[in-house]
Amino acid sequence: MASLTRVIENYINNLFSEMDEQAVSLRRKELAEIFGCVPSQINYVLRSRFTPERGYIVESQRGGHGYIRIFRLCYDIPEERINHIEEIVGDAVTDQEAKRLLTSLQERGMIDSRERILIEVALRHADELGSSEFDVSPYKRNAIQAELLKRMLRSLALA
Helix, strand or coil: CCCHHHHHHHHHHHHHHHHCCCEEEECHHHHHHHHCCCHHHHHHHHHHHCCHHHCEEEEEECCCCCEEEEEECCCCCHHHHHHHHHHHHCCCCCHHHHHHHHHHHHHCCCCCHHHHHHHHHHHHHHHHHHHHHCCCCHHHHHHHHHHHHHHHHHHHHHC
16 A cells, blocks of 8 residues: 555646646645645645655645645756756755756656666766765765766756
């Protein structure tokens, strides 16, 4: 049986598919009643599964007339993809963050599995060189990885 988090995530994704829209509006309390859970469980799903890294922006207002609006990000223009990449990578990225980001980009169809693997190998190599050959601090290695990641993803977005 799937976890409640996954069930709620699938429900929201199905709403996007059924409505064929770039935004879905929901009420936290109603969702909690549908799934027999507390509203904080809905918050957890939104914070962990509907993030900018995964291609979503969540807008919410709490209170009696509160709502949740989830926007699916769409990047048809290469410049929009590049701006998105710059925002989500930032100035420094750890190995784990890079892997999560690359997996998310692959799931969204922005890169394929071969590109993901090549980028992961390049980032791992840069990290190993920085730690063993050049004795670079962990923060500097993360900054180097972020810059390398952005350059590779920019190149793919423009290709």
